[in-house]
Amino acid sequence: MLTGEASAPEGMRLYAVGDTHGHLSLTRTLFDKIEADLADAPPQRYRIIMLGDYCDRGPDTNGLIDFLIGQANHHDIVFLLGNHDQRMLDFADGIDEAPFNFFRYGGVETLQSYGIEPGEEHEWLVASRAFSRALPTKHRRFLSSLKLHHHDGDYFFAHAGVKPGIALDAQQAKDLIWIRHEFLQHQGDFGKVVVHGHTPWDRVDIQPNRINVDTGAYDTGILSCVVLEGTEIRVLQAAGVED
Ligand SMILES: [Mn+2]
Numbered sequence: 001m002l003t004g005e006a007s008a009p010e011g012m013r014l015y016a017v018g019d020t021h022g023h024l025s026l027t028r029t030l031f032d033k034i035e036a037d038l039a040d041a042p043p044q045r046y047r048i049i050m051l052g053d054y055c056d057r058g059p060d061t062n063g064l065i066d067f068l069i070g071q072a073n074h075h076d077i078v079f080l081l082g083n084h085d086q087r088m089l090d091f092a093d094g095i096d097e098a099p100f101n102f103f104r105y106g107g108v109e110t111l112q113s114y115g116i117e118p119g120e121e122h123e124w125l126v127a128s129r130a131f132s133r134a135l136p137t138k139h140r141r142f143l144s145s146l147k148l149h150h151h152d153g154d155y156f157f158a159h160a161g162v163k164p165g166i167a168l169d170a171q172q173a174k175d176l177i178w179i180r181h182e183f184l185q186h187q188g189d190f191g192k193v194v195v196h197g198h199t200p201w202d203r204v205d206i207q208p209n210r211i212n213v214d215t216g217a218y219d220t221g222i223l224s225c226v227v228l229e230g231t232e233i234r235v236l237q238a239a240g241v242e243d
Helices: 024-039 061-071 083-092 097-113 121-134 139-142 173-178
Strands: 010-017 043-049 077-079 151-152 154-157 193-196 208-213 224-228 232-239
Touching: 024 061, 024 121, 024 208, 024 224, 043 232, 061 077, 061 097, 083 097, 083 121, 083 139, 083 232, 097 121, 097 224, 151 208
Parallel strands: 010 043, 043 077, 154 193, 193 208
Antiparallel strands: 010 224, 151 154, 224 232
16 A cells, blocks of 8 residues: 555544654644644544654653643544663663663753753663652653554554564564664555654655654754545644754
C-alpha cells in the first residue's frame, strides 16, 4: 500500500506527531493547533499518535512528560517508544550498557529538568541513583507503558521505522526504535505506509512507502504533525524558539 492509495479508517482522523525532545512550549502550541483543527471540522472520531522521543536535548523533559500524561485525559492518544525514552528509563534503572551515550545525546538536559546535577560522566552511577529517586512514579509508569508500534487503517506507526523484508507484525524492538539507513533507503512497499520520526529532515517527508514527521524540533524549533483522513494527507506545524 502506497501514499495516495493508503487510507485512514472510515470516519477517523489521525494526527501523528514527530519527535518532541523536551520542548514543552512547542508541544503545547501544536496541541492547540490540533484542537483548533478538530473544532474547525469535527471528525466522527480521531486519534493522536505520538511518535516517541519525549526526552533529552530540549529544556523541559519533566514538564513535557507531565503535559503528555495530562493530555491522555482529554484525547485518545497512543504513545510510542523512542530510543531516547528507552535509554532514559535504562539510565534511571542503572542498567544502561553505555551510560556515556545518555550524557552525550541530550541526557544532561533531562537530568537538569528533574533537578539533578549531572556531574562527571565517569560518576554516572551517582547521577543514575539520584535520577531514579527523583523520577516521579507516574513518569516511570508512563515510560514503561510506551508501545513499540501501532496501526490504523493502511498506516503503520513506529518511532524509527521497520526492517525491510520482515513482516510488520514480526519486527524487532531494536529496529522499530533505532533503524535508519536500511529503512530510509528502501524503495519497496512495506504493506502499509510507515509513519515515523527519529531521523530529522528539513520538512515532513512524504514518500510513496513512508512518511517522516521528524523536523528536528530541538534544532530547528519546528515541531510537525501529519494529519491522515481518508486518503488525504495534511501537515500541521508549531514553530518558535524556546529558552
Ligand atoms: Mn530517535
